[in-house]
Structures are given as structure tokens and as C-alpha cells.
Amino acid sequence: MSQPPITTASGIPVADNQNSMTAGPRGPVLLQDFHLIEKLQHFNRERIPERVVHAKGSGAYGTFTVTNDITQYTKARLFAEVGKQTETFLRFSTVGGEKGSADTERDPRGFAVRFYTEEGNWDLVGNNTPVFFIKDGIKFPDFIHTQKRDPQTNLKSPTAMFDFWSRTPESLHQVTTLFSSRGTPDGYRHMHGFGSHTYSLINAAGERVYVKWHFLTQQGIRNLSAAEATRIAGSDPDYAQRDLFNAIAKGDFPRWDVKLQVATEADLAAWEARTGWNPFDLTKVWPHKDFPLIPVGVLELNRNPLNYHAEVEQAALSPANVVPGMGYSPDKMLQSRLFAYHDAQLYRVGTNHQHLPVNAPRCPFHNQQRDGAMAIANGGAAVNYDPVQAAGSNPQGMGHGEPALPQSGAAGRYDARGKEDDYTQAGDLFRLMPKDEQQNLFDNLAGPLSQVSAEIIERQLGHFDLADRAYGAGVRAALKARGVNVG
Structure with missing residues (x-):
């Protein structure tokens, strides 16, 4: 298939894409050569800031298919009936490494799933581990700094890592996971995924239950030994990316069984009274014997992106994106991430990053947000304000309709460390x-x-x-x- 003629970004045909315009055969180069200037200017700007965490990633599209009825727990339409399918996008990643780092480094793996539902995008932004190193978002920048490069040597620092972990007993559960064989999974297809945080579901009657999401690989768990991971890092640092892309390209579509744990507020209160564990603490799991896994559906990845930068690098997910029939929880780490992820995308990709195809909802959307960089869907001639309803709002049964989340206690900074069971x-x-x-x-x-x-x-x-x-x-x-x- 022949390529169309070369043009500038404004569509103007380019006479010669091989030679700069010069004063005579040997120059100097003329500033009026706009095609040369445009090419160099764009080249200097063709990288957006990499993510501070989860910088190196791989992505693919797929489908989520409902296999079991959970409408008793949620009114979210994507679960409305068994057999219903929803388009998805999944971004895998390593956490601490830069974009050029190796896929096989010892590191948690990001497992971020977007569901393009008829009620908007639902983003479940998790990891391949059900827990994390810390329980309060105020320590997240400190923790991540220990995983990055030392400010003097510019080298990774075991001293910084273990100085932080040894002073942070709450990290022990995740440290044990990280340094087990699951710290170096064999690619992305052979690992589980977890929402990790506690979320909530709301049914048609306005009743809330708390949930944890699990994605269990149908390919089976497979890990690399430390020696294998090091060898592959030197010979094929893009090992996981290559494995995922090639598997999908040849029709070997990876699948995960989607399951959830469910608990009422009373269930969690009784469990906490018995165990002493805060059910909203991200460093803890809900044991399966106490909260059995309930099957929900199957996630399949079956389509590779055509443009990595547009569809994977610019993918901008946020756990704040939940649809009607879903909600959050008092998890302190989740509460911090609800702000931090969207804010990161505003800085990294831009004010209107939700207009980009990979981020745009598949359903109609309307709001009063206008202008700014990349304002692709900018509202047209529609008014850019919503007046106050002087007689009071009159909800029409649309939107979240989320019941009130009970709160207790005076506002303050509470530290239970030293009193909780981290072991x-x-x-x-x-x-x-x-x-x-x-x-x-x-x-x-x-x-x-x-x-x-x-x-x-x-x-x-x-x-x-x-x-x-x-x-x-x-x-x-x-x-x-x-x-x-x-x-």
C-alpha cells in the first residue's frame, strides 16, 4: 500500500524531504525552511514526561464478559446480565524503573484495567499483589524516593530501600511478596492482578457492600528465578512487552477469571473485632476463608494497540473513575490516589487528556469544562455553565445516587502505628x-x-x-x- 505524499502538519505538500534549503550548495541553512524547522521543533518535543511511577508499560485492548450474576450487589449496568460484554484496555507496568529499564526487574507490576462502560469509564488501577508497602498516602512520595535513584550517586540504593522498610514494619507483608519468586513474574500473562484497595458496590436499593477485586490468570502462575530474571534483563530487557504483543498477534489471547470478595459493614466490624485488623488497611488481605471469592466474569485481551505512544504512553487511568453502582472506602491510600492519579495525568499528558481516543468514554458525555491545550471535544456552541437551581436540585435517578458513607471521630492526624499487627x-x-x-x-x-x-x-x-x-x-x-x- 503506497504512502500518501509528505506534507507539513498543516497539510501543505513538501517538495523535498531529503535536503534542507540552503544559500548555495554548501549553505548556510535558511531560516525560511519551515519544513526543516517544524520537523526539528516537533522532534524536540515528541516526548511527554514519563510517569514518576509505572513509567515502563505495555498495553492491550480486550473484552470483559459477565459469567455470574452480581446484581444483588451492584446496579452498575456492565454487570446487568450474564453474557454481557464490555470493551476494556489493560496497561501492565513495572513500578520503580524508568522507561528504559528491564521488564524482569524485581518490582511489583502494575495491573490497570479500564472498562469502557455505557455509563462512563471505570478504571480499576491495581497491582499484581493484593497488598502494598504503606497504609497512608502521606508516605507515598517518601517510599517511592527510596525506590528511585540516590540524589548524590544517581544509583539505585539498597540502603535507602531497607532503611525505609526496616523503619516501616507495615511494609513487611509486601516486602515478603516482593522478594519471593512472585517478585519476578514470567511476563505479564502469567501473573494475577488485584484491585488491592477496598472498594464498594451499591445495588438498586441503595445498599452498600465493600469488595476486593481479583483477576486470576488462566495461563497459570509462572515466575522467573533471580538468575533467569537477571540474564533476560541483559539479553531482552523488553521481554514482557514482546511476550504479550506476540501472544496476542498470533491469536493466543490471555485471559483472567474476575472474582471479588464481598463484605457488609457489619461483617467487617465483626472481623476487625475478632482479628484486630483494619479491613481498609492496604497492607492487609481479607483471608479467603473469611471472605470467599465469588466469580464474576472473564477478562480477555485480544487486540494490540496500533500506536504505542497514542494508546499506551498517553493512557491516563485513575481509580477515581467509578461508575454508578460503585464507590470508594475509607482506605487512606485509596483516598490519596483518588487525587494523585488524575493530577499526575493533568501534568503529564494535559488538561484535556480525557479527549484522547484511549481515554475518551465510549458513551456520550457532557460537561462545562472548556478550552486549554488539546481541547478536541470542546462543547461546540453549547453554554459553558450550569445555573444554580434556586428551588433546589431534583435528582432524576441518574448518576451515582450513592448512599452516605458513615463517618466518625474528630478531624485530626491519627497514628495507630506501634499498636497494629504488622507481622x-x-x-x-x-x-x-x-x-x-x-x-x-x-x-x-x-x-x-x-x-x-x-x-x-x-x-x-x-x-x-x-x-x-x-x-x-x-x-x-x-x-x-x-x-x-x-x-
Whole structure:
């Protein structure tokens, strides 16, 4: 298929795309050569700021199909009937690395799903782990700084990582996950995804339940050993991107079973009274024996993007995007992310990033937002204001119709650290691991720990001991095997 003739961005035909306009055969180059100037100007500006976190990612389109009726929990129309399909977009990513980093680094993986529903976009922005390192968004910038580059050396710093983690016992559950074999998944197709946070669903009667979302890979869990991950990072740093793209291109469409855990407010209050665990704490899971998984549907990825920059790099998801029949929870980390993600996209992509095709809803939309950069769908001749209804609003049953979320207590800064149990669930995870997986955990931890001070090592070992004495003993043995003198 022949390419159309080259033009400027304004559609003006270009006579010669091979030679600059010069004064004589040897120059100098003339400033009036607008085609040259436009090409160089655009080239200088063709990168948007990379994401501060989740910078390197891969994406694909697909479908979500309802397989089980959950209308008793939610009025959201995408779940209205078994068999109903909704178009989706899923962006996978590593968390701490830059755009040029390797896909196989030890790192959580982003698992961000957009559902293009008839009531607007629902974004479930999660990870491949059901928990996280911290429980309050005010510590998120501090934590991420420890995963980035040292301000003096510009090198990744095990000292910064473990200094933070060793002073933050709440991180132990996620640290245990990260340094297990699941810290280096074999591509994106062979890992689970989680909404991680607690969200809520609202049914037609206005009743709220709290939920956690799970995406369980039908391809089976598959992980890389530390040695394999390092080898692949050197030979094919884009390993996960290549694997995902090629699988979809040849028709081997990856699928995930979508399930959820459900609990009423009374259920969670009783569970918290029994266990002492805050059900809205992102460093905790809801055990399946207490809150069984309920099947909902199947997510399939079946179409690759045609333009990576337009459809993956500029994809702008936010957990604040929930549709009628859905809501949030008192999870402190979620509350921070509801602001931070949209704000990041405003800075990174632009004021009207929702106008871009990958971000635009598939249903009609209307508001009074106008102008700014990239104002593609700018309202036309419609008025750009909505008057106050002097007689009071008169809801027509549309929109969220979300019931009031109960609140209690005086406004203030509350710190329960030192009073909460940060060790039992981490120990439970450790005890679930087979012996060979436990040994991988010891060895994976001993590598970076062997590069930090004795003070940090002892502080971190103390946390392992409190999770399980065998956990601490195993890491000590692995450190001694590396020549590190530990108590």
C-alpha cells in the first residue's frame, strides 16, 4: 500500500524531504525552511514526561464478559446480565524503573484495567499483589524516593530501600511478596492482578457492600528465578512487552477469571473485632476463608494497540473513575490516589487528556469544562455553565445516587502505628511457601541486604523474627553464606 505524499502538519505538500534549503550548495541553512524547522521543533518535543511511577508499560485492548450474576450487589449496568460484554484496555507496568529499564526487574507490576462502560469509564488501577508497602498516602512520595535513584550517586540504593522498610514494619507483608519468586513474574500473562484497595458496590436499593477485586490468570502462575530474571534483563530487557504483543498477534489471547470478595459493614466490624485488623488497611488481605471469592466474569485481551505512544504512553487511568453502582472506602491510600492519579495525568499528558481516543468514554458525555491545550471535544456552541437551581436540585435517578458513607471521630492526624499487627499476615504468607520458595526468599533478600549497614540489617532481621523465627533464621543463614557477620 503506497504512502500518501509528505506534507507539513498543516497539510501543505513538501517538495523535498531529503535536503534542507540552503544559500548555495554548501549553505548556510535558511531560516525560511519551515519544513526543516517544524520537523526539528516537533522532534524536540515528541516526548511527554514519563510517569514518576509505572513509567515502563505495555498495553492491550480486550473484552470483559459477565459469567455470574452480581446484581444483588451492584446496579452498575456492565454487570446487568450474564453474557454481557464490555470493551476494556489493560496497561501492565513495572513500578520503580524508568522507561528504559528491564521488564524482569524485581518490582511489583502494575495491573490497570479500564472498562469502557455505557455509563462512563471505570478504571480499576491495581497491582499484581493484593497488598502494598504503606497504609497512608502521606508516605507515598517518601517510599517511592527510596525506590528511585540516590540524589548524590544517581544509583539505585539498597540502603535507602531497607532503611525505609526496616523503619516501616507495615511494609513487611509486601516486602515478603516482593522478594519471593512472585517478585519476578514470567511476563505479564502469567501473573494475577488485584484491585488491592477496598472498594464498594451499591445495588438498586441503595445498599452498600465493600469488595476486593481479583483477576486470576488462566495461563497459570509462572515466575522467573533471580538468575533467569537477571540474564533476560541483559539479553531482552523488553521481554514482557514482546511476550504479550506476540501472544496476542498470533491469536493466543490471555485471559483472567474476575472474582471479588464481598463484605457488609457489619461483617467487617465483626472481623476487625475478632482479628484486630483494619479491613481498609492496604497492607492487609481479607483471608479467603473469611471472605470467599465469588466469580464474576472473564477478562480477555485480544487486540494490540496500533500506536504505542497514542494508546499506551498517553493512557491516563485513575481509580477515581467509578461508575454508578460503585464507590470508594475509607482506605487512606485509596483516598490519596483518588487525587494523585488524575493530577499526575493533568501534568503529564494535559488538561484535556480525557479527549484522547484511549481515554475518551465510549458513551456520550457532557460537561462545562472548556478550552486549554488539546481541547478536541470542546462543547461546540453549547453554554459553558450550569445555573444554580434556586428551588433546589431534583435528582432524576441518574448518576451515582450513592448512599452516605458513615463517618466518625474528630478531624485530626491519627497514628495507630506501634499498636497494629504488622507481622501475622506476613508470617502466614511465609508459612504458605514451600521450602524451596522459602529458600528463594532468603537468598533474594540476602543479596541487597548484604550491601547495607549492620544497623539496618539487624533492624530488618528483627521484623523477620517477629513474623516467624524460621524467617529470620533463614535470612541470617543466607547472609552468612555471603560472608556477612550477623548475630
